[in-house]
Amino acid sequence: xxxxxxxxxxxxxxxxxxxxxxxxxxxxxxxxxxxxxxxxxxxxxxxxxxxxxxxxxxxxxxxxxxxxxxxxxxxxxxxxxxxxxxxxxxxxxxxxxxxxxxxxxxxxxxxxxxxxxxxxxxxxxxxxxxxxxx
Numbered sequence: 001x002x003x004x005x006x007x008x009x010x011x012x013x014x015x016x017x018x019x020x021x022x023x024x025x026x027x028x029x030x031x032x033x034x035x036x037x038x039x040x041x042x043x044x045x046x047x048x049x050x051x052x053x054x055x056x057x058x059x060x061x062x063x064x065x066x067x068x069x070x071x072x073x074x075x076x077x078x079x080x081x082x083x084x085x086x087x088x089x090x091x092x093x094x095x096x097x098x099x100x101x102x103x104x105x106x107x108x109x110x111x112x113x114x115x116x117x118x119x120x121x122x123x124x125x126x127x128x129x130x131x132x133x134x
Contacts (some may be wrong), residue, residue: 021067027061055107059114065123078119
């Protein structure tokens with residue numbers, strides 16, 4: 001019985017990254033379609049604000065889903081996920097600058113910002129719950 005509980009914890013740690021990435025991609029697709037449906041494709045709102053909001057929401061959901069998968073060790077999971085998303089987005093920024101796509105690094109920075117806000121959102125919520133229990 002104890003071995004099964006340990007196995008479930010290992011599976012959670014293995015699934016944290018794929019599930020967070022899948023949720024992030026799903027949110028990007030859904031937000032993209034929502035922007036296209038409700039806003040004119042040639043409008044300045046979609047051109048300047050659409051990409052930033054999509055990447056911000058994607059980073060937020062990446063962090064939220066990752067932390068929800070491993071609730072007992074949310075601080076460790078959040079730090080690992082933050083390091084991963086910062087590393088990947090900075091790598092993407094470097095690649096975009098090398099390819100002379102200068103508008104793209106700002107979207108990556110919004111993804112990092114969304115991840116930070118997702119982390120602090122969950123942390124405040126968990127801290128409030130732990131204060132109520134004491």
